[in-house]
Amino acid sequence: MKLVVQVKLLPTPGQASALEATLRACNRASTYASQVAFAKDLKDRNGLQKEVYADLKATFGLSAQPVVRAVKKVVDAYVALKAGLRAGNLGPSTSKRYRRAISTPVVFRPEAAQPFDDRCLSWQYDARTVSIWTVDGRMKGVRFTCSPDQLKTLVTYRKGESDLVQRGGKWYLIATCNIPDPEVYNPVDWIGVDRGVKNLATTSDGTNYQGRGLGRYRRWQAGKRAELQQKKTRSATRRLAHRAEKERRHATHVNHRISKEIVSVAQRTGRGIAVEELDGIRERVRLRREQRGTLSAWPFHQLGQHLAYKAKKAGVPFLEVDARHTSQRCPRCGHTERANRSDRDHFRCRRCGLAGPADVVAGVNVRNRARSAWVLVTAPAPSP
Incomplete structure (x- = not known):
């Protein structure tokens, strides 16, 4: 089963400023990629990446791997939108919400969460720090705090992407952990x-x-x-x-x-x-x-x-x-x-x-x- 573990980052003022600039740059890049995807009907990852890769690097200051993450974020957003429309979450096809959703590109808020993979983000569990890519370069030694149980889960089961989130002026990393399903017992009642x-x-x-x-x-x-x-x-x-x-x-x-x-x-x-x-x-x-x-x-x-x-x-x-x-x-x-x-x-x-x-x-x-x-x-x- 998949379980998410949320840890709180404790950046210095300078580190927080770099994280905020990174989050805003990534979301501006994702919004631009979303507009291109909508205008040219490019909803597949390879096609969209080929179209916007050079622009995202040159215009928004992203390196190669963050560009890949931004493109995947856009593709996943359109997949989720399509599933929501099919499930009726935005009402019938005649409703205002439905028509607005299909007539405009997806827009990402400046503070929306940004996924990072292991090429952009590494964990130092013993030191309770992370090393993360930013628009100002690789930033090392960003401290984080969590409970002993959360740390044990991270060390043993963390795998895949981690999302950088800013909420109420505070910074968090939300990590995905793949935990093996325990055997379900036969209940007595x-x-x-x-x-x-x-x-x-x-x-x-x-x-x-x-x-x-x-x-x-x-x-x-x-x-x-x-x-x-x-x-x-x-x-x-x-x-x-x-x-x-x-x-x-x-x-x-x-x-x-x-x-x-x-x-x-x-x-x-x-x-x-x-x-x-x-x-x-x-x-x-x-x-x-x-x-x-x-x-x-x-x-x-x-x-x-x-x-x-x-x-x-x-x-x-x-x-x-x-x-x-x-x-x-x-x-x-x-x-x-x-x-x-x-x-x-x-x-x-x-x-x-x-x-x-x-x-x-x-x-x-x-x-x-x-x-x-x-x-x-x-x-x-x-x-x-």
Whole structure:
């Protein structure tokens, strides 16, 4: 499996200035190459490189290998754009976003991330420094810091490109590591996880991770955003961007904490993890106006992603099961009816009388479906 490790660079003021000049030069070069690719319909790497190689070296001050990286960055951007259009991420072909995307070349922000391969960037793990190409020449001895676990992962598994990123005035390197997949054990049972808004996650064991704190934090942030939006100044716009990033990091931290604890319990008890398949939930459900913002901004998908990759890294079995009627079905008698869930928090079966917290019942139904699904997955193929 691929895992990214983010380390923080600690450049001197002179080194930071050289890194910033390099990042801006690379992105100007990539934007120029993108304009040529769009105008001449050159979306293959060899054809585009042949067309712009000399210009990028002469005009933007890039050496040979950074030119190759800039061209690949452009080609990858158009591949990603094509995939996004095909998947409908920019709406139907009649939408403004779709038409704008196909009618203009891709543009790279001055501070957009820049990939470096091992010819442009080398790591000195013992000294905790890197040597990196810049427009001012090769710059050695740029210090970095990371945790002992991150350093061990870098030393053992780092392979391929590393991205240079500037974020909030700070510098980072994001390295790709190819970690071998651990063997997935045969689970003795499953932990069903029900995801929601009021309760971010509820397991079939009855463990409840409430979303009250995150919801309160996001409402407070929404109030601050409203105040800043009324000012309509450049300073307010910068602070809005800072607050949005801070809110995103907070939600990510909460999801990391929840998923780490669930995976740890599953690994310790020899069980697997099952979640509802929530693809398309925002298109399926009908909401009141005041609920739309909450649901569209809630990190359902991210929590599922964190559970999936942490489970894979730990060798814990992971399944997504059908989400239909998990909150309306009785796990004891199987009776399914909307009236079984009289309100958001409570479940009571109209047939057998089973009662309990609605989210726990949903988690139990997810667990039961995972049991059945795993039997089908591991069943031997019929002999011909």
